Amino acid sequence: MPWLIKRALATDSENQLQTFIGSLAEQFDDPTRDRNLVVRETLAQIMHGDSFENLNERAPMAAFSLDPRNITFEAEFYIATDQVKFQQVKPLLWLWKSLDLTPLGQSTHSGIQIRRMLAQRIFKKAGKNLKIFQNVEVSVGYNIEAGDDVTIHRYAFIDDIGGIELHDEASVSDFANIYSHTHSVLDMPDVTLKKTIIGRGVRVAYHATVLAGAVLSDDSMMGAMSLVTRDFEPHVIGLGIPAKPRIWKERGGDPAFDTLKVDSRSFERPSEIRANPEFNKDSPFKPKTDLIEH
Numbered sequence: 001m002p003w004l005i006k007r008a009l010a011t012d013s014e015n016q017l018q019t020f021i022g023s024l025a026e027q028f029d030d031p032t033r034d035r036n037l038v039v040r041e042t043l044a045q046i047m048h049g050d051s052f053e054n055l056n057e058r059a060p061m062a063a064f065s066l067d068p069r070n071i072t073f074e075a076e077f078y079i080a081t082d083q084v085k086f087q088q089v090k091p092l093l094w095l096w097k098s099l100d101l102t103p104l105g106q107s108t109h110s111g112i113q114i115r116r117m118l119a120q121r122i123f124k125k126a127g128k129n130l131k132i133f134q135n136v137e138v139s140v141g142y143n144i145e146a147g148d149d150v151t152i153h154r155y156a157f158i159d160d161i162g163g164i165e166l167h168d169e170a171s172v173s174d175f176a177n178i179y180s181h182t183h184s185v186l187d188m189p190d191v192t193l194k195k196t197i198i199g200r201g202v203r204v205a206y207h208a209t210v211l212a213g214a215v216l217s218d219d220s221m222m223g224a225m226s227l228v229t230r231d232f233e234p235h236v237i238g239l240g241i242p243a244k245p246r247i248w249k250e251r252g253g254d255p256a257f258d259t260l261k262v263d264s265r266s267f268e269r270p271s272e273i274r275a276n277p278e279f280n281k282d283s284p285f286k287p288k289t290d291l292i293e294h
């Protein structure tokens with residue numbers, strides 16, 4: 001028996017919601033429309049029940065913050081951010097973030113559907129039935145590849161500046177953090193981008209943190225509060241800080257796992273990128289760190 005039951009809104013309400021989402025999608029897909037204008041008008045209507053023009057007359061600063069061109073995201077300050085790609089997705093990210101502050105964004109039914117439509121236009125790949133709950137953060141958004149039936153729960157942080165793959169049926173629990181960049185301990189501006197791979201059916205349990213470059217094989221799981229600093233083999237449950245393999249899921253020859261898509265033992269890891277040109281391999285600085293044994 002499935003864990004989740006079906007819930008529907010009344011037909012009129014559902015139609016109203018679908019009309020709203022469909023019209024927004026149409027406007028975003030129309031190359032003649034400026035996405036910034038679409039977003040500020042939508043937010044003025046939803047947050048203030050008025051047109052942007054009227055709002056701007058009576059409350060100019062309220063109107064100011066609704067226009068994506070007047071706000072900045074942290075990722076815009078990174079040298080590694082592709083500014084052209086980011087400007088394309090920025091209005092959609094601002095709508096996502098702002099709607100999360102409203103009843104429309106907080107409601108599970110409408111929130112998930114609106115974010116799905118936005119993710120399909122922000123992410124590098126968004127598979128079917130993508131479910132993203134409220135108050136999720138991403139860094140640039142355009143470097144996320146999500147397969148089918150992926151779920152991202154409340155307050156998760158997906159740092160995709162170096163790329164994140166979330167394979168089919170992966171689940172990221174509340175308050176989990178998944179990173180794809182690291183800073184040198186000697187020089188903060190020496191940033192390395194490492195793609196992080198979350199395999200098929202992997203569960204990153206609540207409050208877990210996955211550091212950049214980890215390859216979590218299909219059907220592995222990272223326990224609540226774990227700190228993932230390395231790869232994990234298929235079917236393994238990692239626990240603790242740092243996470244160590246502690247439990248093996250016994251699948252008993254289940255044919256569903258005959259073919260693995262992500263297996264850290266053979267996975268071809270994408271190469272790391274030294275993001276700051278000042279710290280490339282020809283640099284005169286030779287960072288060196290020694291472990292202090294206690």
Ligand SMILES: CC(C)(COP(=O)(O)OP(=O)(O)OC[C@H]1O[C@@H](n2cnc3c(N)ncnc32)[C@H](O)[C@@H]1OP(=O)(O)O)[C@@H](O)C(=O)NCCC(=O)NCCS
Nearest residue numbers: 153173174204205206222223224225226237239240246247
């Ligand atoms: C992975 C998990 C399922 C393990 O639970 P379990 O199989 O019931 O494990 P047990 O309670 O039998 O514990 C086995 C051992 O692991 C330890 N352990 C269990 N969970 C741990 C965790 N998250 N971190 C560190 N150690 C943990 C136990 O202390 C015990 O250690 P011991 O053998 O030295 O006494 C659980 O930790 C977890 O993460 N649950 C996920 C919750 C979640 O995120 N849900 C998502 C909701 S959307």
